[in-house]
Amino acid sequence: xxxxxxxxxxxxxxxxxxxxxxxxxxxxxxxxxxxxxxxxxxxxxxxxxxxxxxxxxxxxxxxxxxxxxxxxxxxxxxxxxxxxxxxxxxxxxxxxxxxxxxxxxxxxxxxxxxxxxxxxxxxxxxxxxxxxxxxxxxxxxxxxxxxxxxxxxxxxxxxxxxxxxxxxxxxxxxxxxxxxxxxxxxxxxxxxxxxxxxxxxxxxxxxxxxxxxxxxxxxxxxxxxxxxxxxxxxxxxxxxxxxxxxxxxxxxxxxxxxxxxxxxxxxxxxxxxxxxxxxxxxxxxxxxxxxxxxxxxxxxxxxxxxxxxxxxxxxxxxxxxxxxxxxxxxxxxxxxxxxxxxxxxxxxxxxxxxxxxxxxxxxxxxxxxxxxxxxxxxxxxxxxxxxxxxxxxxxxxxxxxxxxxxxxxxxxxxxxxxxxxxxxxxxxxxxxxxxxxxxxxxxxxxxxxxxxxxxxxxxxxxxx
Amino acid sequence: xxxxxxxxxxxxxxxxxxxxxxxxxxxxxxxxxxxxxxxxxxxxxxxxxxxxxxxxxxxxxxxxxxxxxxxxxxxxxxxxxxxxxxxxxxxxxxxxxxxx
Numbered sequence: 245x246x247x248x249x250x251x252x253x254x255x256x257x258x259x260x261x262x263x264x265x266x267x268x269x270x271x272x273x274x275x276x277x278x279x280x281x282x283x284x285x286x287x288x289x290x291x292x293x294x295x296x297x298x299x300x301x302x303x304x305x306x307x308x309x310x311x312x313x314x315x316x317x318x319x320x321x322x323x324x325x326x327x328x329x330x331x332x333x334x335x336x337x338x339x340x341x342x343x344x345x346x347x348x349x350x351x352x353x354x355x356x357x358x359x360x361x362x363x364x365x366x367x368x369x370x371x372x373x374x375x376x377x378x379x380x381x382x383x384x385x386x387x388x389x390x391x392x393x394x395x396x397x398x399x400x401x402x403x404x405x406x407x408x409x410x411x412x413x414x415x416x417x418x419x420x421x422x423x424x425x426x427x428x429x430x431x432x433x434x435x436x437x438x439x440x441x442x443x444x445x446x447x448x449x450x451x452x453x454x455x456x457x458x459x460x461x462x463x464x465x466x467x468x469x470x471x472x473x474x475x476x477x478x479x480x481x482x483x484x485x486x487x488x489x490x491x492x493x494x495x496x497x498x499x500x501x502x503x504x505x506x507x508x509x510x511x512x513x514x515x516x517x518x519x520x521x522x523x524x525x526x527x528x529x530x531x532x533x534x535x536x537x538x539x540x541x542x543x544x545x546x547x548x549x550x551x552x553x554x555x556x557x558x559x560x561x562x563x564x565x566x567x568x569x570x571x572x573x574x575x576x577x578x579x580x581x582x583x584x585x586x587x588x589x590x591x592x593x594x595x596x597x598x599x600x601x602x603x604x605x606x607x608x609x610x611x612x613x614x615x616x617x618x619x620x621x622x623x624x625x626x627x628x629x630x631x632x633x634x635x636x637x638x639x640x641x642x643x644x645x646x647x648x649x650x651x652x653x654x655x656x657x658x659x660x661x662x663x664x665x666x667x668x669x670x671x672x673x674x675x676x677x678x679x680x681x682x683x684x685x686x687x688x689x690x691x692x693x694x695x696x697x698x699x700x701x702x703x704x705x706x707x708x
Numbered sequence: 709x710x711x712x713x714x715x716x717x718x719x720x721x722x723x724x725x726x727x728x729x730x731x732x733x734x735x736x737x738x739x740x741x742x743x744x745x746x747x748x749x750x751x752x753x754x755x756x757x758x759x760x761x762x763x764x765x766x767x768x769x770x771x772x773x774x775x776x777x778x779x780x781x782x783x784x785x786x787x788x789x790x791x792x793x794x795x796x797x798x799x800x801x802x803x804x805x806x807x808x
């Protein structure tokens with residue numbers, strides 16, 4: 245296949261990838277969009293085989309490896325529980341990152357295969373592109389591994405900070421740039437390897453200071469990085485499909501990070517520099533005074549909701565941990581039988597990744613037109629009889645609107661306190677991730693339900 | 709003077725960032741998780757580079773270091789391609805409208 249023809253086909257697969265993302269603008273078109281994506285990938289792979297035109301024994305190995313990888317991927321895709329989606333995505337990001345590193349290494353070792361010149365005299369631009377691709381890929385890889393370990397609970401979700409952390413990161417970041425400069429000057433492979441090793445280190449150091457509930461930002465950011473790494477490799481290989489895809493993925497991840505930061509009213513740098521919730525002086529100062537709390541049981545909750553005209557459900561990460569989404573759906577079904585109008589309110593940063601709660605509710609067969617975003621539903625709380633908060637905390641805290649001293653001041657929150665009564669399922673009165681007390685617990689119209697989210701919901705179903 | 713082909717690629721890159729910007733803003737927030745998994749799958753188009761790397765050089769000498777890195781990258785990318793698209797498909801299958 246001629247180079248021009250294959251370039252045109254790569255363009256086609258780039259366009260199909262754009263259509264795949266475009267399809268996600270509504271659930272109806274999304275499935276079709278996914279097929280566009282698959283078609284784009286198939287075209288890119290077939291065209292590559294035809295243009296390499298090497299159907300010897302190597303080709304057979306490639307097919308076998310493709311099949312092995314495909315089976316592993318398919319197995320994971322079918323077996324993974326929906327609650328584990330954040331760590332799956334983090335794991336997948338690490339693979340893209342590592343693949344980018346491997347391709348860059350290969351291009352460095354055998355540049356003539358990619359038309360980049362010869363060993364020791366690789367074209368300058370290609371050298372910069374491949375080392376950038378390798379560096380970003382390596383950061384994506386090790387960063388995603390740390391994110392994966394934190395999300396999986398293998399590593400503690402609390403931020404790991406030490407003195408001079410940011411200075412070290414800065415020095416390491418600058419040293420990568422200096423090394424790339426010298427690599428361009430003398431093409432030494434030792435410099436190339438050092439760039440990769442330092443980048444692995446930067447990835448680890450970048451993610452360890454970021455706490456568990458900031459993971460939505462981290463995952464989106466790593467998503468973005470994996471895109472930029474792919475684009476870097478795309479420039480090296482002069483491949484349009486890779487360049488287009490890299491740009492799409494890069495900007496997609498960046499937009500998601502932005503949305504997540506806005507959902508917490510924090511700047512991107514504030515999140516990346518990390519350590520939020522490590523300062524606990526605010527919670528300490530309030531710990532001593534005992535404030536009255538009303539608590540109730542499942543029967544009280546069932547009674548309240550059964551007699552309500554409308555109920556809004558506010559799910560959070562706790563629902564995912566307790567795997568309570570199915571029990572919740574049963575509860576809602578029972579309420580609907582009693583003629584109660586039920587809707588769901590999702591805060592942008594609820595859960596551990598963008599859209600986490602929506603997927604879990606979809607898994608439990610909740611129709612997506614009953615699920616609303618913050619802006620869509622926030623005015624409805626005032627006209628609502630009962631709010632059922634399950635596994636959410638900071639995103640309902642009215643302090644964010646009233647107390648300029650609070651670290652979460654200014655963060656958009658769900659106005660749950662405006663409803664006639666609030667049912668708050670929680671195991672204890674302990675503060676949420678931000679380390680601050682939730683004012684909502686002590687309100688007159690709040691009834692605390694101290695129990696595991698799933699158990700409590702199941703008990704309510706029984707009493708309904 | 710002739711324009712360096714790099715400039716063309718840079719143009720494609722920058723225009724694609726703009727396309728990405730507008731397309732991603734139009735993605736409904738409830739599909740943000742599938743968005744992440746599908747972007748993950750499509751970024752594995754890096755397999756193109758992996759295949760070139762694996763099949764580079766002499767047909768007889770396919771086990772040089774650079775080829776082996778290519779082979780490894782193929783496995784990683786393949787896990788991602790199949791895993792990413794299938795898990796996206798599985799998620800999208802779950803989004804249903806209210807039964808009337």
